[in-house]
Structure formats: structure tokens, C-alpha cells
Amino acid sequence: MGLLQDLKTRVLTADGAIGTLLYSYGLDYCHEEMNIARPEIIEKIHSEYIAVGADIIQTNTYGANAIKLARYGFENRVKEFNEAALKIAKRAAAPGGQYVLATIGGIRGIRKSDATLDEILTAFQEQVEVLLAGEPDGFLLETYYDFEELSHCVHLLRSMTDLPIIAQVTMQEPGILQNLMSLNEAFHELERLGADIVGSNCRLGPFHTIQAFEGVNLPNKAFLSAYPNASLLDIEDGRVVYESETDYFARAAVELVNQGVRLIGGCCGTTPKHIAAVKQRLANMQPIETKEEKPGHTQFVRIPEPRKQEPLHEKAKRERSVIVELDTPRHLEIDGFVDGAKQLAKAGADVIMMADNSLASPRISNIAMAAILKEHGIRSLPHLTCRDRNLIGLQSHLMGLDALELHDILVITGDPTKVGDFPGATSVYDVSSMELISLIKQLNKGSSFTGKSLRKQADFSVAAAFNPNVRVLDRAVARLEKKIEHGADYFISQPVYTKEKIIEIYEATKHLETPIYIGIMPLTSSRSAEFLHHEVPGIKLSDEVLARMAACGNDKEASTAEGITIAKELLDTACKYFNGIYLITPFLRYDMTLELMDYVKQYDVESKGVQSNV
Incomplete structure (x- = not known):
């Protein structure tokens, strides 16, 4: 049975953050290099998530594209890093049969001038071709602030493979994307472009993620996913920390299932303890089949008074x-x-x-x-x-x-x-x-x-x-x-x-x-x-x-x-x-x-x- 078949009848639990754990180990340089330099640590992280019940794990390839790797002088090691990451994840998942998703992260934030769309798609295609050769169970496109970038990447990826595609946006505000598109509208557009699972991850904690999904209607064919942060981030002694009780995170997962989400994982700040709590809470839950339709969200704003002076x-x-x-x-x-x-x-x-x-x-x-x-x-x-x-x-x-x-x-x-x-x-x-x-x-x-x-x-x-x-x-x-x-x-x-x-x-x-x-x-x-x-x-x-x-x-x-x-x-x-x-x-x-x-x-x-x- 494949991933999409499973989601028709089950709520699945994915893994949590990889970068958070590497950061806690003091490895805060190029995380993708660890696939070569410290493969045993990457495999250990995968195994820890699998041990607490994760049905899905993702490869350590979030930033393994030529554009992001160029920051470290590794732009010519795309093939090496991605191949190694997929081998490590598949080796860790083999005994239990967990699904392995090939992860590709977004590049643009608010600033678009750092890379053109053509440059992004060229780097994206290079990474996809390497990951496809390693035969993953699907692709996870995550942390995309720029909807234009994500929509083009989904369209390109669908032209290259029939494997399941998970497309996840990152919201600036609950329910609203950076380009002012509603989360509901974005999900339906991503479904139209060929995504099998649509969702959100990063930046927002459980509270605001639930708030955002309350305004989301169930897609026609696609499934919903959510990978919230453990909480809002804080800075402690110069280090990024996330304060979140694992039980609170798990209770939030229940609320997300009630909003139609069928695939739940964790983003920044989440650990195997969070995933263990989620798995336990969701053990007997079934996905919902229907949800009350909500009208599209409209922002009502006051129009300014006419100017006293001509522009x-x-x-x-x-x-x-x-x-x-x-x-x-x-x-x-x-x-x-x-x-x-x-x-x-x-x-x-x-x-x-x-x-x-x-x-x-x-x-x-x-x-x-x-x-x-x-x-x-x-x-x-x-x-x-x-x-x-x-x-x-x-x-x-x-x-x-x-x-x-x-x-x-x-x-x-x-x-x-x-x-x-x-x-x-x-x-x-x-x-x-x-x-x-x-x-x-x-x-x-x-x-x-x-x-x-x-x-x-x-x-x-x-x-x-x-x-x-x-x-x-x-x-x-x-x-x-x-x-x-x-x-x-x-x-x-x-x-x-x-x-x-x-x-x-x-x-x-x-x-x-x-x-x-x-x-x-x-x-x-x-x-x-x-x-x-x-x-x-x-x-x-x-x-x-x-x-x-x-x-x-x-x-x-x-x-x-x-x-x-x-x-x-x-x-x-x-x-x-x-x-x-x-x-x-x-x-x-x-x-x-x-x-x-x-x-x-x-x-x-x-x-x-x-x-x-x-």
C-alpha cells in the first residue's frame, strides 16, 4: 500500500525537525554536509523518530541545492549530498518500512532579488533529478514563503514524476500568505497544479496553525498536512530556543485532525518527544470526511479620505x-x-x-x-x-x-x-x-x-x-x-x-x-x-x-x-x-x-x- 492509499483511511505521523537536533549537537554549519561528514548522526536522528512511531521520515536535503550550498562553497556537491541523504534515510527506514520523503526547501523569503525564478528552477530540477534516481516514496516541498516559487516548482516536479507530492507553504500571518492569498485559496491552487498533499509548515506554532486551518475547506482530491513549529521562537544566551510542552503539541495535533489534517509532523523546535506524544494522542483517531464549508476570508479596510493635495x-x-x-x-x-x-x-x-x-x-x-x-x-x-x-x-x-x-x-x-x-x-x-x-x-x-x-x-x-x-x-x-x-x-x-x-x-x-x-x-x-x-x-x-x-x-x-x-x-x-x-x-x-x-x-x-x- 502506498502513501496516498494509506492517507485515505488513516492519519499519519511524520517526523520532526532535523536541524533543531543538529543544532543541539553543536553542528550549526552546513547541515546537508553532515550527510557526508557525519552520516551516523543523521541516521541516528532518523532512527529516533522511527523508534517513537513516525510513519514518515524526510531526507536531510532541505538546503541541498546549488543556490543554498553556494553559501558554503559546496554548490558543486549537490549530487553527493542528496545521494548520501537518501541512502541514509532509506537504510534507517528499511526495518520498519516507513515512508521516505525527499525534502526540498524553499529559497525565497520576502526578498526576491537574491535569485531569479529561472535560477531557482534550474537548481530545483538538478536536485530533483538526483533524488529521483534514489527512488524515494514521494517529495516534500516545505517552507515556501513565496507562492510564485512554490507553484512553479510543483508544476515542474509534476512534469518529472508521478510520485506523491507534498507542497507546504509558510504563512506570515495565520491564514494569509505573503502575497495576500488566503491559505484556502493557496491549497486549492496547489491541488490544481498537481500536488497530492497540501499543507503548511514553519514559522507559526500550534495555536496559530490551528487558527489558520479553521478557515480551510477540504480540498477536492488532495489531503491536508501540517508541520507546526514547537512554539514561537525565543533567544536565550544567543541561541534560538523553542518552549513547548510535548503534551500541548500533541493536543494541538488532535485539533488539526478535527480540521481535516491527515498528515502531521513537526518543524522547528520539535523533537522525537513531540512526535511520540503526537503518535500516542492520534492512535485511535480517524480522519474526518466532511467539514463545514467556510466562505472566503475578506479583509475589510477603511479607504482613506480624499487627499487635500494632488499627487x-x-x-x-x-x-x-x-x-x-x-x-x-x-x-x-x-x-x-x-x-x-x-x-x-x-x-x-x-x-x-x-x-x-x-x-x-x-x-x-x-x-x-x-x-x-x-x-x-x-x-x-x-x-x-x-x-x-x-x-x-x-x-x-x-x-x-x-x-x-x-x-x-x-x-x-x-x-x-x-x-x-x-x-x-x-x-x-x-x-x-x-x-x-x-x-x-x-x-x-x-x-x-x-x-x-x-x-x-x-x-x-x-x-x-x-x-x-x-x-x-x-x-x-x-x-x-x-x-x-x-x-x-x-x-x-x-x-x-x-x-x-x-x-x-x-x-x-x-x-x-x-x-x-x-x-x-x-x-x-x-x-x-x-x-x-x-x-x-x-x-x-x-x-x-x-x-x-x-x-x-x-x-x-x-x-x-x-x-x-x-x-x-x-x-x-x-x-x-x-x-x-x-x-x-x-x-x-x-x-x-x-x-x-x-x-x-x-x-x-x-x-x-x-x-x-x-
């Missing part, structure tokens, strides 16, 4: 719009900054944009300064970098911005810390700028990064950075198109220093409906021009501009005048081709920016005059 990207589609950047102070004296912002706003700036610790050097928080400017009736546009905050901090920061009704934001990756005041500081980069844009748009739907209801939709208008100062502009434009796919509403460019480049940008982007604000920053001296050209990422000056600034020598007034002249020449072209103008204030010299704003106004007045005379 910048909407205005830029229609008419002239000017963004002015004014960096927040690197000290605690803010009067000069606030005064400059007032003058710029009075002169007609749509918003005052503030960097988020530019060049990785600490400045007064832009969210704090944005709140202060709001008190003065000034609209602001703070940057948000991926560098300084993990996902917890990013979501908290964004929720704070929404609470303050600061809805304009520019998402950027952020300069690496090694260029700033604290070169030894840690750069976080939990997500890329594109991924963060997608997550912010998720907040706009009323869902947190993990899919949890926020009870209200956020209302962010999201700008993205554009660096046109590259050799191959088409590649930069292709990146813009990807950012649009992720949800970018408009773009703000790095400063441009040639009229030819502005025209080139226009020709390369005129097919896009998403507005672009062209960056113009006046130069203040030859030294600052050289610094910007040679040392600041994303900024390049032409030889002509460098020469014109060098000709001013050390004459400050001449340098300022020449910098203004160059900027006005660039504005003549930028205003002709783009509605969006982005003026960058150098070194708090907002007097220069004010002059350029007047020039933009004059340009528009003269242009309308010419048009009216035609």
Missing part, C-alpha cells in the same frame, strides 16, 4: 511641477533649514524633498523635519532607504508617515555605509528598492508586509530614483520599466549636466506614461564639481562643464555665477521636454535654487506668450 505624479502629467531638495542639517540647529524651506515653498516649490542620511552620514531625521515643515504648511517628500532599516523598521517608519499624513515618498537603495561617517556600520538591505516599492503598494491596499490587515489603506505616492548618467541608457530605462511594474508612480533623476543627455533621456523614455523629474543641481566651485564627478555615485559631469568651472579658479562669485548660468542652460532644455523639474540645493545654498525657480517661472511665462502669439 505629484498626477500634476506632472498635466503641467509644470517643481521639486526642490534641501538636505536636513547634520547638526541640531534647524532654524536655517526651516527658513530656507519656507522661502522655497513661498517661491512655488511643490514639495521640499529631504534625503535619508545621504552619503551614509547621519542627519536630522527627515520624518521629524517633515512633521515640522507640515506645521508651517509646507509639503515635503522624504527619501526612504533600504540601507538603514530592516523590514520591521521600514514598515513601522511607513506607518508613522501615514499617521502624519505624509504621503509623498522617494524609495531608494541608499549609499553603502563604507562611504559615510561610520564605515563599519551595518547596511541592512533586507529588500531592494523595487521590492520596497511593491511592499508600500501593499500598504496602500490595507495589508502589512506580511499580509496582516492594517484596518485602513495607506495612500502613498511613490517615487523611484533614475540614474541616466550611464553608458548604456537603454539598460537604465529597462530598469525604470521594472520599477513601474513594481508600482513606481514617477521618477526623479540624478542631476544631469548636458543638454544632449536631457534630449537623449526624452527620446529613450517618451514611450512611458510615468512622469520623470529631471535633476538640475547648480555647481558652486570647481572643487565641488570635481568631487561630484569623481566621488559621488550616479553623478557625471561633461568635460565642458568641468572646464568652465575650472576657468573660474578660486573666485567664489564667478564660480556661483557660472554654476547658475550652466544650470539655466540645462533648464532651457529640460523645461522644453519635461514637465517635472527637480532642483537640488547645494550645501544649503537655497539662494541659488530660488534664482533657478524664478527662471523656470519666466521660461513658462515666455513659452505661453509665444504660444499665444502663434
Whole structure:
């Protein structure tokens, strides 16, 4: 009798964690290497689970793919590790006839940029081919946070084998996946793709796993599985620990059977003692055949009130719009900054944009300064970098911005810390700028990064950075198109220093409906021009501009005048081709920016005059 035949009439008990036990033995390096280095320990773990009654064991191959093994320099040992793991598990199961599942773990978390889907599927196929040759009783795909990854893997695996497939998602919140899909919907989709058993594992303990399965309807043909963690994790003396009484875990298993689950195992923190308790509790239980159907889960969230101010990207589609950047102070004296912002706003700036610790050097928080400017009736546009905050901090920061009704934001990756005041500081980069844009748009739907209801939709208008100062502009434009796919509403460019480049940008982007604000920053001296050209990422000056600034020598007034002249020449072209103008204030010299704003106004007045005379 095979695994699927058994599940028609029985509730089966699987094993628990392998990594938890290896970790307890002090083996916290590459667990898959232990199939070669310490095979006796792996076999001992299998045998311990079998001894307490596990009907199913899984191979020690969770991370035995080329992508994960590359972290240890073992990407060329996929065949060796997987072959050894399957032999060990089958040897341990032979006396009792337990089923042996070949395990393959998910790769993606929230961050998708670490590996493309093609790379994942290539690594997946390589691992499957090795495991298939060892003739397992089925496949266990577990700990998949990214449903796109899991669905493609199930589809590929089904095309390669008729063996039973167990497909298990990992929930961020009870009953909801990372992509906002309900657990119930995910299970039915996995069944459609060819999975024989659908379930969940990891991250959540018994309580929340039961809660999630309460909203799950029985699949049409597939069976349900659940491998909860022993509990929520804790940190004790720097080590990950799970606190859970084995009897509590076993009582939870009974509740899961009552929700339709027929295959129950354990994930992080579970041990043979947990599985022994489950086996004893489930000894006389039969699987349920019917379950009251529950309607699909709908998250009701409040739609925000209409904005008092038009989103910048909407205005830029229609008419002239000017963004002015004014960096927040690197000290605690803010009067000069606030005064400059007032003058710029009075002169007609749509918003005052503030960097988020530019060049990785600490400045007064832009969210704090944005709140202060709001008190003065000034609209602001703070940057948000991926560098300084993990996902917890990013979501908290964004929720704070929404609470303050600061809805304009520019998402950027952020300069690496090694260029700033604290070169030894840690750069976080939990997500890329594109991924963060997608997550912010998720907040706009009323869902947190993990899919949890926020009870209200956020209302962010999201700008993205554009660096046109590259050799191959088409590649930069292709990146813009990807950012649009992720949800970018408009773009703000790095400063441009040639009229030819502005025209080139226009020709390369005129097919896009998403507005672009062209960056113009006046130069203040030859030294600052050289610094910007040679040392600041994303900024390049032409030889002509460098020469014109060098000709001013050390004459400050001449340098300022020449910098203004160059900027006005660039504005003549930028205003002709783009509605969006982005003026960058150098070194708090907002007097220069004010002059350029007047020039933009004059340009528009003269242009309308010419048009009216035609």
C-alpha cells in the first residue's frame, strides 16, 4: 500500500525537525554536509523518530541545492549530498518500512532579488533529478514563503514524476500568505497544479496553525498536512530556543485532525518527544470526511479620505511641477533649514524633498523635519532607504508617515555605509528598492508586509530614483520599466549636466506614461564639481562643464555665477521636454535654487506668450 492509499483511511505521523537536533549537537554549519561528514548522526536522528512511531521520515536535503550550498562553497556537491541523504534515510527506514520523503526547501523569503525564478528552477530540477534516481516514496516541498516559487516548482516536479507530492507553504500571518492569498485559496491552487498533499509548515506554532486551518475547506482530491513549529521562537544566551510542552503539541495535533489534517509532523523546535506524544494522542483517531464549508476570508479596510493635495505624479502629467531638495542639517540647529524651506515653498516649490542620511552620514531625521515643515504648511517628500532599516523598521517608519499624513515618498537603495561617517556600520538591505516599492503598494491596499490587515489603506505616492548618467541608457530605462511594474508612480533623476543627455533621456523614455523629474543641481566651485564627478555615485559631469568651472579658479562669485548660468542652460532644455523639474540645493545654498525657480517661472511665462502669439 502506498502513501496516498494509506492517507485515505488513516492519519499519519511524520517526523520532526532535523536541524533543531543538529543544532543541539553543536553542528550549526552546513547541515546537508553532515550527510557526508557525519552520516551516523543523521541516521541516528532518523532512527529516533522511527523508534517513537513516525510513519514518515524526510531526507536531510532541505538546503541541498546549488543556490543554498553556494553559501558554503559546496554548490558543486549537490549530487553527493542528496545521494548520501537518501541512502541514509532509506537504510534507517528499511526495518520498519516507513515512508521516505525527499525534502526540498524553499529559497525565497520576502526578498526576491537574491535569485531569479529561472535560477531557482534550474537548481530545483538538478536536485530533483538526483533524488529521483534514489527512488524515494514521494517529495516534500516545505517552507515556501513565496507562492510564485512554490507553484512553479510543483508544476515542474509534476512534469518529472508521478510520485506523491507534498507542497507546504509558510504563512506570515495565520491564514494569509505573503502575497495576500488566503491559505484556502493557496491549497486549492496547489491541488490544481498537481500536488497530492497540501499543507503548511514553519514559522507559526500550534495555536496559530490551528487558527489558520479553521478557515480551510477540504480540498477536492488532495489531503491536508501540517508541520507546526514547537512554539514561537525565543533567544536565550544567543541561541534560538523553542518552549513547548510535548503534551500541548500533541493536543494541538488532535485539533488539526478535527480540521481535516491527515498528515502531521513537526518543524522547528520539535523533537522525537513531540512526535511520540503526537503518535500516542492520534492512535485511535480517524480522519474526518466532511467539514463545514467556510466562505472566503475578506479583509475589510477603511479607504482613506480624499487627499487635500494632488499627487505629484498626477500634476506632472498635466503641467509644470517643481521639486526642490534641501538636505536636513547634520547638526541640531534647524532654524536655517526651516527658513530656507519656507522661502522655497513661498517661491512655488511643490514639495521640499529631504534625503535619508545621504552619503551614509547621519542627519536630522527627515520624518521629524517633515512633521515640522507640515506645521508651517509646507509639503515635503522624504527619501526612504533600504540601507538603514530592516523590514520591521521600514514598515513601522511607513506607518508613522501615514499617521502624519505624509504621503509623498522617494524609495531608494541608499549609499553603502563604507562611504559615510561610520564605515563599519551595518547596511541592512533586507529588500531592494523595487521590492520596497511593491511592499508600500501593499500598504496602500490595507495589508502589512506580511499580509496582516492594517484596518485602513495607506495612500502613498511613490517615487523611484533614475540614474541616466550611464553608458548604456537603454539598460537604465529597462530598469525604470521594472520599477513601474513594481508600482513606481514617477521618477526623479540624478542631476544631469548636458543638454544632449536631457534630449537623449526624452527620446529613450517618451514611450512611458510615468512622469520623470529631471535633476538640475547648480555647481558652486570647481572643487565641488570635481568631487561630484569623481566621488559621488550616479553623478557625471561633461568635460565642458568641468572646464568652465575650472576657468573660474578660486573666485567664489564667478564660480556661483557660472554654476547658475550652466544650470539655466540645462533648464532651457529640460523645461522644453519635461514637465517635472527637480532642483537640488547645494550645501544649503537655497539662494541659488530660488534664482533657478524664478527662471523656470519666466521660461513658462515666455513659452505661453509665444504660444499665444502663434
